[in-house]
Each structure stands twice: as structure tokens, then as C-alpha cells.
Amino acid sequence: MNETVPVELITATSELVPLPAPSRQVLAVRHLSRYFGDLHAVDDVSFDAAEGQVVGFIGPNGAGKTTTMRIIATLDVPNHGDAIVCGNSVIDYPDRVRRHIGYMPDSFGKYSNMNVEDYLDFYARAYGLKGRDRQRAVNHVLAFTELRKLQYKSIKALSKGMSQRLGLGRTLIHDPQLLILDEPAAGLDPRARVELRELVHLLARELNKTVLISSHILTELGEICDSVVIIEAGKVLVSGDVDEIHRQKRASRVEGDLHEVLLRTVSGFDQAQHETLHKWLLEQPFVTACQMSGDCFRLEFTGNEQQQAELLKRLIEHEFPIIEFHGKTQTLEDAFMSITRGITQ
Amino acid sequence: MSTATTTTSTEATSTPDRPPLADRFADRMNPILVKEVRQAMKSRGFVGTLMLLIGACWLVSLVGSLNFGSALEYYAFGPWFFALYFIPLVTAIGIVVPFLTYNSMLNERLDDTFEMLSITTLNARRIVNGKLLTAISLIVLCYSAITPFIAFTSLLQGFRWTPALFVMVIGIFASTGLCSLALVVSTLASNRLMQGFFSLILIAVLVYCSSFALSLFEPGFWTIPSTWSTFMGLGSICMVLVGVVYLLREVTVAQITFESDNRATGVRVVCSMLMVAVWGTTWWYFQFFTLPSGSRTTSMFLVNGLALPTAFLIIVVGYFSCTERPAMSQRVRRRVLRMPGGLRYLAFPWLPGCSRGYVFVLMHLFLFAAILLLIADPFGTWDPLVIRRNFALAATAYAMLYSGIATLISRLLRARNPDCRSTLVRATFLTVVSFSAVLPHLIVATIEQVQQSVIGYTWLMFSSPWATMLEISNSGGLSEDLMITLQVLGISSLVLFVLNCRGIADSVIEMQSDQGPGSATQKGAKA
Numbered sequence: 001m002n003e004t005v006p007v008e009l010i011t012a013t014s015e016l017v018p019l020p021a022p023s024r025q026v027l028a029v030r031h032l033s034r035y036f037g038d039l040h041a042v043d044d045v046s047f048d049a050a051e052g053q054v055v056g057f058i059g060p061n062g063a064g065k066t067t068t069m070r071i072i073a074t075l076d077v078p079n080h081g082d083a084i085v086c087g088n089s090v091i092d093y094p095d096r097v098r099r100h101i102g103y104m105p106d107s108f109g110k111y112s113n114m115n116v117e118d119y120l121d122f123y124a125r126a127y128g129l130k131g132r133d134r135q136r137a138v139n140h141v142l143a144f145t146e147l148r149k150l151q152y153k154s155i156k157a158l159s160k161g162m163s164q165r166l167g168l169g170r171t172l173i174h175d176p177q178l179l180i181l182d183e184p185a186a187g188l189d190p191r192a193r194v195e196l197r198e199l200v201h202l203l204a205r206e207l208n209k210t211v212l213i214s215s216h217i218l219t220e221l222g223e224i225c226d227s228v229v230i231i232e233a234g235k236v237l238v239s240g241d242v243d244e245i246h247r248q249k250r251a252s253r254v255e256g257d258l259h260e261v262l263l264r265t266v267s268g269f270d271q272a273q274h275e276t277l278h279k280w281l282l283e284q285p286f287v288t289a290c291q292m293s294g295d296c297f298r299l300e301f302t303g304n305e306q307q308q309a310e311l312l313k314r315l316i317e318h319e320f321p322i323i324e325f326h327g328k329t330q331t332l333e334d335a336f337m338s339i340t341r342g343i344t345q
Numbered sequence: 346m347s348t349a350t351t352t353t354s355t356e357a358t359s360t361p362d363r364p365p366l367a368d369r370f371a372d373r374m375n376p377i378l379v380k381e382v383r384q385a386m387k388s389r390g391f392v393g394t395l396m397l398l399i400g401a402c403w404l405v406s407l408v409g410s411l412n413f414g415s416a417l418e419y420y421a422f423g424p425w426f427f428a429l430y431f432i433p434l435v436t437a438i439g440i441v442v443p444f445l446t447y448n449s450m451l452n453e454r455l456d457d458t459f460e461m462l463s464i465t466t467l468n469a470r471r472i473v474n475g476k477l478l479t480a481i482s483l484i485v486l487c488y489s490a491i492t493p494f495i496a497f498t499s500l501l502q503g504f505r506w507t508p509a510l511f512v513m514v515i516g517i518f519a520s521t522g523l524c525s526l527a528l529v530v531s532t533l534a535s536n537r538l539m540q541g542f543f544s545l546i547l548i549a550v551l552v553y554c555s556s557f558a559l560s561l562f563e564p565g566f567w568t569i570p571s572t573w574s575t576f577m578g579l580g581s582i583c584m585v586l587v588g589v590v591y592l593l594r595e596v597t598v599a600q601i602t603f604e605s606d607n608r609a610t611g612v613r614v615v616c617s618m619l620m621v622a623v624w625g626t627t628w629w630y631f632q633f634f635t636l637p638s639g640s641r642t643t644s645m646f647l648v649n650g651l652a653l654p655t656a657f658l659i660i661v662v663g664y665f666s667c668t669e670r671p672a673m674s675q676r677v678r679r680r681v682l683r684m685p686g687g688l689r690y691l692a693f694p695w696l697p698g699c700s701r702g703y704v705f706v707l708m709h710l711f712l713f714a715a716i717l718l719l720i721a722d723p724f725g726t727w728d729p730l731v732i733r734r735n736f737a738l739a740a741t742a743y744a745m746l747y748s749g750i751a752t753l754i755s756r757l758l759r760a761r762n763p764d765c766r767s768t769l770v771r772a773t774f775l776t777v778v779s780f781s782a783v784l785p786h787l788i789v790a791t792i793e794q795v796q797q798s799v800i801g802y803t804w805l806m807f808s809s810p811w812a813t814m815l816e817i818s819n820s821g822g823l824s825e826d827l828m829i830t831l832q833v834l835g836i837s838s839l840v841l842f843v844l845n846c847r848g849i850a851d852s853v854i855e856m857q858s859d860q861g862p863g864s865a866t867q868k869g870a871k872a
Contacts, residue, residue, distance in 0.1 A: 037764045073464055077605035077676050091676045094606075098464050109456030111380075113387035118380075125376035126465035131369065170461070 024051050026100075026178050026210040027072065031081035033234075034067050041067045042078070043234035049212060049227075051177070054204045056225035056242075057214040058336060064234040065214045066106075069180050072212070073103035086177055099127075102171025104164075106183035110155045116166060117142070117151040120173055127174035141169040145199070161192030168199060179203065181213040185220060193220060200224055218336055230336060261299040261308060263315070264324035269295060277320055284311055301327075376467065377475020381449060382482055391483065394441045395490055401433040402494045421503025424567050430494045431512070432559065437487045438520040439555035440548075446480045447527035447547055450597075451540060454531075459601070469602045470611070473528060473594055480524035484517055507571040511579055516558065518586035523554060525593035532600035584626070588619045592658075605674040609666060609697035613705055616662040617695070620655055620709060624716045627651045652737065655713050659706060659744055666702025667751035668770045671759055671848060672855060673697050681856055689856055696856075699755040700848035706748040707842075710741055736817045742834035743810045747778060749841025756848050781808040804829035807837075 027049040034042040042064040049055045057065050070076045072083045074094040082089050088096040111119065120141055124134040142148045145165040150158065158166060164184055171179055181200070185193045201224050203209040215221050221228065222242060229239040238245055265277065274292060281290045286303030301308065312325050371379050385391040409426060410417065453459040453472075462472060495513075498504055530547045534540040569575055595615040599608040673681065677697060681689055694705035717737065751774045758765045758773065785806040793800055806812040807830040816827060 037762075075460055075464060075603070077603075077674055079675075092679050094676070095466070095468075098466060101464070103461075103464055105457075105460070107457065108461055109453075109458035111384065111456070111458060112452075113384045114380075118383060122376060122380045123461075123465065125372075125379060126462065126467050128466045130372040134372075174465075 025049070026051050026053075026086055027055075027212065028084040029068070029072070029081075030084070032068060032071060032078050032083060033080040034064075034071060034076065034078050040234045042071070044081070045229075045231065045234070045236050046081075047229045047236060047239045049178070049210050051210055052204055052208040053226045054200060054211045054213060054224050056221040056228040057212055057231065058216075058218060058221060058228055059214075059231035063231045065231060066182055068231070069103070069182050069212065069214065072178075073101055073180050074098055075103075099174065100176055101178045101180060102174070102176040103180045104167045104171045104182065104184055106186050108167050110158075110163070112156060114155055115152050116147055116155055116158070119155050119166065120169055123170050124173050129174065137173050137175070141172050144172065144202075145169040160187050161189065161195070164188060164192070164196060165199075168196075172203075177210060179209050179211045179213075181211060183214055183216070185215050185217055193217065197224055259301055259327060261301045261311075261327050262324070263297045263299070263322055263326075265295050265297075266321040266323050267295055269321060280318070280320075284314070286311070375471060375475040375478055377472055378478045378482065381475065381479035385445070385479070385483060388445075391441070391445060394437050395486065398433045398437050398487060399490050402430050402491055405429045406494060406497065417501060419502065421501075423498055423501035423504025425503075426498045426501060427495070427504060427509060428559075430491055430498065434487060434491050435516070435555050435558050438484050438516060439523060439558060440551045442480055442483045442487065442520060443523040443527040443551055444548065445483065446476060446524040447531045447544075449479070450476055450528050450531035451534075455540075463601075463603070469598045472601065473597045476528055477521070477524060477590075477594060481517075481521055484520050484524075488513070488517070503567065505567060505569075505571075507575065508567050508569045511569060511575070512558075512566075514579060515582055515586075518583050518590075519554070519558065522586045522589050522593070523551060525590045525597070526550070528597040529593050529600065532597055581626075584622075588622065591615055592619060605676050607673075607677045607680070607697055609669060609702070610692075610695050612662060613666065613695045613702075616658050617709070620658055620713070623651060623654045623658075624713075628716075651717065652740075655709075656740065656744075659709055659713075663702070663706040663744065663748045664751065664771070664774075666705055667699050667748045668755050668767055668774060669697055669699045669702055670767070671699050671756050671851065678855065682858075690853075693853070693856070698852050698855075699752045700845060700852040703748050703752040703845055704849060704852075707745065710744055714741060736814065738831060739810075739813055739817055739834065742831065742838050743813075745838035746834060746841060749838060749845055750774065750777060752845050752848060753841060756845075782811060783809075785809045785812065802826055804833065806830070807833045 025048055029045055029047050032042055032045040033040070045064070045068055047055070057069070059065050067076065071078050072085065072090060074090050074097050077091060082091055084090075085097045086100040088100070090097050111122075114122075117138065120138045121134065124137050129137050142151055145168060147162065147165055147169060150162060155163070155166060168181075168184070171181075184200075185196055188196060197220055200211055200213065204211050204224075204226075213221065213225070225242055227239070227241045228245065230237045265274070269277075274295075278290055278292050278297065281287055281297060281299060286301050286307050287299050288302055289300040291298040301311075303311070308327065312322075315322050315325070405426065409422070409429070413420075413422060416422075453462065459472075463469065467475075495509070499506070499509075527547060530543050534543045592612075592615050595612045599612050602608045672678075673696065681692075681696060684692070694701055694708050714737075751770075754774050754777065755770045758770055785808055789800050789803065789806065802812060802816040802824075804826040813827070813830055813834075816824075
């Protein structure tokens with residue numbers, strides 16, 4: 001954890017190439033707290049992020065996501081706790097941390113009388129890149145974000161989607177290891193959202209970047225995140241791998257929890273047989289309702305996983321021709337809704 | 346969107362092995378300077394101003410030449426043409442360039458670009474330096490635009506290089522000073538209404554200063570002799586302006602530095618340096634020029650050269666230092682703890698915190714008193730009627746008193762609410778000071794009204810610096826009431842010092858461990 005990436009590596013490797021180093025911890029947030037008077041915006045938040053990992057930071061409005069991100073980006077200082085980026089404390093060594101992070105806020109300002117290339121060139125200079133390194137970094141970012149064709153366009157005239165690409169390009173210009181993206185998809189149309197998602201995916205998978213991303217569009221986060229941190233009223237409610245959270249939610253299900261089970265019979269099962277199955281299903285324990293639609297049945301089930309397995313066993317024992325049987329796939333949105341309580345500060 | 350696309354695009358736009366000379370030169374420049382000059386060259390505001398400047402100079406040249414014809418060769422038209430070229434130049438460097446600088450910094454904050462800048466490797470000082478260097482570049486551009494016209498003027502009768510250089514050199518420094526002031530003003534306003542208000546104030550100040558520059562062209566101006574003392578004077582003025590620019594730059598840096606970082610040390614160090622420079626220069630002048638002992642000229646020289654700049658620095662920096670938060674932020678405290686013990690305690694008065702600011706003010710006040718004694722006594726200038734020692738004593742007592750009050754208010758308000766803003770502390774302090782200064786006058790005026798008689802100055806007016814200072818200036822000697830006032834002021838200052846000793850002790854404890862009074866306050870906030 002104390003390993004610090006040499007500054008030489010950061011400044012010299014302006015190319016956007018994957019780092020050969022093995023997976024290691026890039027971000028460690030430890031008992032972070034930030035108070036504004038009586039308001040506990042962030043209260044004892046802890047989580048980690050490893051190299052090449054996409055971490056979704058989700059929570060309702062006012063949950064403390066942006067405050068946490070700003071602390072990690074060295075724009076604010078916690079009252080308690082610390083955040084360690086590539087082995088450097090955000091409190092003690094903000095200058096070193098800044099070399100390792102790229103921060104993209106939900107909205108960022110644009111300079112007048114400046115085109116796309118000049119904008120990236122300026123930030124490359126601001127990060128201390130010189131000569132050919134700087135030119136190479138600007139070219140790589142223009143290519144990566146597909147802004148090459150707009151390089152001479154005034155940044156004030158860019159669309160929202162292109163502005164977000166430019167913002168992402170700016171965060172990448174010094175080849176940081178950790179990207180902090182605060183609501184990057186806000187205000188984007190569906191196509192731009194998909195493109196942004198692909199960019200984030202590419203950054204993590206191919207360039208081995210660690211991405212901390214917050215968004216309200218949970219379906220999208222679910223697709224790109226390796227792990228999530230769900231925060232509400234300044235406190236972390238759940239954190240960990242997305243699959244692990246789903247598994248835990250399923251495992252923690254107790255008798256009385258309502259959820260959906262879907263089953264499908266072979267095609268060609270006639271109407272009378274469907275009716276028989278429907279009636280049989282309604283007689284089974286923990287089944288509170290059953291909807292039939294063609295070959296598919298949607299059950300409202302209140303049992304746990306064990307009781308679900310017993311239902312399947314009985315279906316097979318009764319020789320019903322079942323070819324599909326599963327609980328409804330939990331989305332991140334479902335997990336979010338079941339974990340959070342809608343508390344606002 | 347694939348890696349293949351990335352690679353192809355990169356190859357297609359491969360960069361040359363050695364960048365052009367201009368690029369290599371620009372690499373060594375402050376990034377803000379490069380960006381701002383590029384923007385200025387594309388902005389209609391600056392390019393328009395430059396065009397107007399050149400156009401106005403051409404117009405003056407054409408109209409003048411056509412109007413006067415061959416008379417230009419025989420009559421002293423040099424000063425006349427120089428003044429006419431100088432008017433548009435002063436407008437450009439005295440109003441337009443400072444206002445562009447102000448706008449540039451204001452827009453960084455308004456457009457939310459400043460935060461993005463501050464998390465790059467550029468720190469606040471480099472950002473402000475970049476803005477100032479840009480301003481200087483624009484000033485130089487304006488000067489270069491009128492250079493051909495000045496060259497033309499130098500050929501005319503009546504033109505003399507010494508006054509022309511005098512005014513042009515001061516123009517550069519004064520304009521840089523105005524740009525620094527504009528930068529400070531741009532960081533003060535936090536909302537749109539205040540920004541509008543400050544914009545108007547700044548424009549008024551810029552117009553006033555620019556019109557003041559034109560008053561240099563009084564009849565005696567072109568007779569400035571080319572002597573050693575003229576250049577000494579020019580050097581002194583430039584030194585003062587450089588000092589002002591330095592101080593204002595540090596104030597701007599402090600203003601745009603995050604509250605969690607160290608805002609105080611830079612300003613205090615520059616303030617100390619400036620005071621030492623002022624004291625050193627005055628001492629050197631005493632050695633260099635043999636001023637008549639005990640004369641009014643000597644004492645006025647002392648007052649103007651030594652006391653006024655020192656008082657200005659102590660009042661301005663003391664006002665801000667003594668109203669800071671008492672505790673250092675977690676980041677600063679940890680940084681201080683990494684300093685070697687001896688150095689840490691030596692740096693005590695220059696570190697953030699109102700109690701340390703109070704010690705800073707007291708230390709400089711006592712140093713100033715010692716320097717004054719050192720300079721004044723050997724020359725026999727301690728004549729109470731000339732140097733007005735009582736004036737200095739009262740001023741020192743008032744400085745001690747008010748810095749003590751400011752520190753106490755800051756500590757008391759922050760003890761009630763750790764998140765109390767510095768603006769509120771400063772407003773409370775100003776209210777207390779204004780009230781205490783006005784109240785005695787109201788009481789005395791009421792008594793005079795009732796008794797139908799003139800009371801004049803009484804020791805009850807000790808809380809009004811204006812009344813006391815005026816009385817000392819008028820009476821010269823020490824009346825009974827003045828004696829009592831000085832004693833009351835001295836006792837009050839001592840009482841306030843004792844009341845602030847707890848804060849000073851806390852500030853020392855804070856520098857010994859990570860769990861200082863600051864962390865205790867934060868824990869309190871959590872509880």
C-alpha cells in the first residue's frame with residue numbers, strides 16, 4: 001500500500017498504453033468524514049479500488065458522492081480519515097496525488113476563444129508535459145476520444161456529448177491511473193451514453209485504468225462496473241463486487257420476502273396442460289400468485305433459495321416439461337432500491 | 346473506438362523529431378501565459394484595443410503633420426505629440442489591460458475552470474504568476490505598438506528622453522500594479538451582485554489612476570533634470586511599485602488557495618520582507634544623505650518613509666491575520682509537524698491562525714519601535730514636537746489593542762461555531778471598532794448639547810483613534826487627558842494580551858502533535 005508510482009513513470013509515459021504491472025490497489029478510502037456544520041455530508045466512508053477496476057459510486061441526491069469524490073480529487077479535505085491514491089495521502093501529498101488522478105465533474109467550464117486542440121494542449125502543459133511528449137499525448141487523446149475531426153472547432157460550440165468527450169480527454173491527458181467521473185452521463189442522449197460507456201469500458205479493460213464513476217443511470221453502471229459502493233446520507237450501506245452483492249441479496253432472502261420466479265415449458269404444451277400446471281402452481285407453498293403468458297409462467301414467490309429448489313424438484317417429480325426455471329435476474333437498480341431507504345439530508 | 350483506430354490515428358499524425366524553436370521556447374513558459382496570450386490574440390477586446398491604439402496614434406500623427414506642416418521643424422511640438430500619444434497608451438495599459446486581467450481571473454471562477462486548473466500540477470502561485478505575466482506581455486505589446494510614434498516624436502523640438510523615460514518606465518510598473526490590484530479584486534466577490542459592484546469600483550479606480558497619470562504632464566514635467574537623484578527617485582518609485590505588486594500577488598494567491606491549505610504564510614513572509622526593505626532603505630538613506638539633525642524635513646522623511654508604509658502593512662496584514670481561523674487545517678498541521686522542531690517554532694508567527702497572526706503583529710510592532718529608536722536617536726530626531734513620539738506611542742497602542750480585539754473576536758466566534766466564516770468575523774470586528782470609535786463622540790456631543798458648552802477632548806474618547814490622534818497632532822505636548830488616554834490604552838492592550846495568551850498557548854500546543862486544538866474542535870463538531 002505504501003508503494004508510490006515514480007514520478008518519472010507518470011511524466012514519461014504520456015502514451016495511453018496499458019501498464020504491465022500486476023493488479024494492485026490504486027485507491028483506498030479509510031474512514032472518510034466531512035462535516036459542514038451539523039450536516040454529516042460524508043460519515044466514516046471506507047472502500048477500495050484496484051487497478052483496472054470500474055467502481056460505481058451510487059446513491060440518491062445529497063448522499064455524499066460528490067463530496068467524497070472531491071476529497072479524493074484533492075479539492076476538499078476531510079475532517080477525519082484519509083484517502084490514499086497510489087500510495088499517497090490526499091491530505092499529506094495532494095501534489096503527488098494530482099499526478100495520479102483525472103477528475104471529471106458533472107459540469108465543467110470552457111474557455112472562450114479556444115479550440116479543442118488548444119484546450120488539450122493547455123492542460124498537457126499544465127500537467128508539465130513538454131515537447132514531443134505533449135504533442136503525442138494530445139494526439140492520442142484526440143484519437144481515443146474521436147475528437148480528431150473537431151480539433152479546430154471552438155470548444156464553446158461543442159455539443160453536450162462532445163463536451164463530455166473533451167472533458168474525458170482532459171482527464172486522460174497526463175495518463176492518470178485513477179479516473180474520477182462524477183455523473184459523466186448526465187444530460188447525454190442515449191447514443192452518447194452508449195459511446196461514453198464504451199469509452200469507460202475501454203479505459204478499464206484495455207488501458208488498465210481504475211475508474212470511480214457515479215451515475216444515476218444504474219442500468220448502465222450495472223453493465224460496466226466490477227464493484228459498487230452504495231452510499232446514503234453520507235454512510236456506505238453496501239460495497240463490493242456487483243455479483244457478490246446480488247449473491248448476498250439472494251442468500252439473505254428470508255421467508256416472506258416477495259420475489260419473482262420465471263418458468264417456461266416446452267412449446268406445444270396444450271392449453272389444458274397449461275391450465276393444469278397453473279392450478280398446480282397456485283397450490284404450492286410460498287406461491288402467492290401466478291401469471292400465465294403462452295409457455296411462460298411468472299410466479300410471485302415468498303420462499304428462500306432452498307424452498308425455490310424444492311419447488312423445482314416437485315415440478316420435475318410431477319413430470320412437467322420445464323425447460324427454464326429461474327428467479328428474476330436482479331439488476332443494480334433492484335439492489336439499490338432494496339438497500340437504500342430514501343433518506344435525504 | 347477500438348485500439349486499432351487509436352493506433353492508426355496516432356501513426357497518421359506522427360510528430361516531428363524535434364519541435365520548432367518557438368514550441369521549445371513556449372515549453373519553458375508558464376502554461377497560463379501561453380494560453381492567455383493565445384486567447385488574447387483571438388479576443389476581439391484586446392485586438393480591438395490594439396488596433397484603436399495604433400489608429401489613434403496614426404490619426405494624431407497625420408492630423409498634426411498636416412496641420413502644422415513645416416512648423417514641426419522649428420517649434421517645440423515634441424511634448425505636445427508625446428502627450429497625445431500617451432493618452433491612448435494610458436487608456437490601454439491603465440484601463441483595458443487591468444480590466445482584461447480582472448475578467449480573466451473572474452471568468453476562471455465564474456466558468457468553473459479554476460478548480461480544474463488547481464488540480465493540475467499548477468499551484469495557485471503559478472496561476473497568478475501566469476496571469477500577471479500575461480498582463481505584462483500585453484502591456485509590452487501596447488508599448489511596442491506606440492514605439493514608432495515615440496521614435497518620431499524624439500525627432501521633434503522640445504522632446505527630452507529623461508522625462509519621457511521617467512513616465513514610460515513608471516507607466517509599466519504602475520500598470521502592473523493596477524493589474525495586481527485587479528487580480529485581488531477579482532477574487533473578493535463571491536456572488537454576481539458583488540461581482541458587478543466590484544467591477545464598477547475597479548473601473549472607477551482604474552479611470553482615476555489613469556487620469557492621475559496624465560497629470561504628470563504639468564508644465565514643469567519636461568524640465569526634470571537628468572541627474573543622479575532623478576534616477577534615484579525613479580528607482581525608488583519602481584521599488585515601491587514592485588513591493589506593492591509583490592504584496593498584491595501574495596494576497597491573490599492566498600485568496601485562491603483552498604481554505605484547507607496554507608493561505609497565510611506567503612502574505613506574512615512578503616509583508617515581513619517589505620517591512621525589512623522599507624526599514625533598510627530608510628536606514629541606507631540616512632547613511633547616504635546627510636539630513637539635518639532634528640529638522641522637520643528629517644522627521645517628515647522618517648514618518649513618510651518609515652512609519653506610513655509600516656503602519657499600512659501592519660494594519661492591512663494584521664486585519665486579515667488576526668481574523669483567521671484559530672486552528673490550522675489538518676493538511677497544514679501535518680505539514681508543520683514534518684518540519685524540524687526548531688524551525689517549526691521559529692516559523693510560528695508566519696503560520697496560519699489568528700493567535701499566530703496576533704504574535705506576528707506584535708513582533709513587527711516591537712521590531713519597528715526598536716528600529717525607529719535605532720534610526721532616530723543617533724540623529725537627535727526624538728524631539729516630541731517634531732517627530733511626535735506620542736503619536737507613535739498611541740498608534741502602537743491602538744495597533745496592539747485592535748489586533749487583540751480582532752483575535753479575541755475570532756476565537757470567541759469560532760468557539761461557538763467552528764464553521765464561522767472569516768467574513769463574519771471581520772464584519773463583527775469592524776462593527777465593534779466603528780461603534781467604539783463613534784460612541785464617545787455621540788456621548789460628548791449629547792453632553793455638550795445638554796450643558797450648552799464645549800467639552801473638547803476628554804480621556805473618555807480613548808476608544809476613538811481619530812479623536813486621540815487629532816488631539817495629539819494639535820496639542821503636540823501631553824495634556825492630562827492624553828496622559829490618561831495613553832495609560833488606558835496601554836492597560837487595555839495588556840489586558841487583551843493576557844486574554845489572548847490562552848489562544849497563543851493553544852497555537853503552540855497545536856504545533857506539537859497531530860491532535861491539536863483543531864482536531865478537538867472537529868471532534869466537538871461531530872459530537
